[in-house]
Amino acid sequence: MKKQGLASGSNDEGSGRRRQILEIAAQLFAKKGYRGTSMRDIGEQAGVLGGSLYHHIKSKDALFVELHNAALDAAEYRIAQDIGAQDDPWARLTAACTALLDIQLAPDSITTPMMNDFREVPDAVREQLIARRDRFEDLFRSLVDVLPLPSLIDRSIYRNLLLSQLNSASDWYRAGRLSPGEIAAQIVTIFRHG
Numbered sequence: 001m002k003k004q005g006l007a008s009g010s011n012d013e014g015s016g017r018r019r020q021i022l023e024i025a026a027q028l029f030a031k032k033g034y035r036g037t038s039m040r041d042i043g044e045q046a047g048v049l050g051g052s053l054y055h056h057i058k059s060k061d062a063l064f065v066e067l068h069n070a071a072l073d074a075a076e077y078r079i080a081q082d083i084g085a086q087d088d089p090w091a092r093l094t095a096a097c098t099a100l101l102d103i104q105l106a107p108d109s110i111t112t113p114m115m116n117d118f119r120e121v122p123d124a125v126r127e128q129l130i131a132r133r134d135r136f137e138d139l140f141r142s143l144v145d146v147l148p149l150p151s152l153i154d155r156s157i158y159r160n161l162l163l164s165q166l167n168s169a170s171d172w173y174r175a176g177r178l179s180p181g182e183i184a185a186q187i188v189t190i191f192r193h194g
Contacts, residue, residue, distance in 0.1 A: 018056045021046045025057075026067045030110040034064055034120040061125045068129050071111045072136045075103050079139060089146045094188045096143055100166050101180035105173050137163065162191055 024045045028037045039060050043053040057063050082099040086092040103111050118126050137159070144159045165187055173183070 021048065021053070021056050022063075022067065022070075025063055026071075026110045029064060029067060034060075061122065064121065065125060065128050065132075067110070069132050072132055075100065075111055076136055076139060078103060083143070089143070089148065090188065090192060093143050093147065094185055096140065097162075097166060097184035097188055098181045101169055101184050104167070104170050105175075105180045107175075109170075158191070162187070 021042065025037070025042045028041055028045060032041070037060075039053060039057070042057070042063075043049065046053070048056070079096045079099045082095040083092045086095050103109060118129055121129065140159055140163060141155075144155050144162070147155075149155065149158065166184075169180075169183065173180075178186070
């Protein structure tokens with residue numbers, strides 16, 4: 001997450017405290033959702049009283065957008081790193097799917113709850129979240145655009161179905177049978193030959 005120097009104390013202390021607050025807020029949003037998390041909850045968990053929290057955080061809306069964007073930034077970076085080592089379009093897609101599932105299915109993942117809580121947020125916040133999510137999906141758009149697919153397949157529908165499948169994996173996944181990488185390989189195989 002972005003470091004920010006604060007007016008009181010040293011920049012390192014202020015940045016560390018802010019990072020701690022962001023981590024606590026992310027965990028609360030992931031557990032309780034946007035609507036179920038209050039600034040008071042965040043302050044109490046972080047041990048920060050009333051107005052002091054607003055010294056570190058502008059607003060609940062701004063905080064949620066920042067955390068959402070940071071989760072997508074980290075996911076996008078990881079996926080870009082993982083696909084960079086691949087030349088084959090199907091191998092690149094598999095690497096991207098594997099990285100996304102690794103992130104989303106991690107036991108302490110905040111990515112899925114942060115990306116799927118759009119119904120709870122105010123309209124202005126939702127617009128910001130959707131704009132960032134659309135930029136994230138451009139990565140998958142570029143991967144799908146180069147796949148050797150039959151001409152009758154609409155690539156936009158293909159991409160949306162693929163992302164829907166990946167994004168819903170946390171609803172049904174149970175650790176033990178298949179790893180996220182094995183699930184990603186199965187999904188790509190189905191999308192390649194199905």
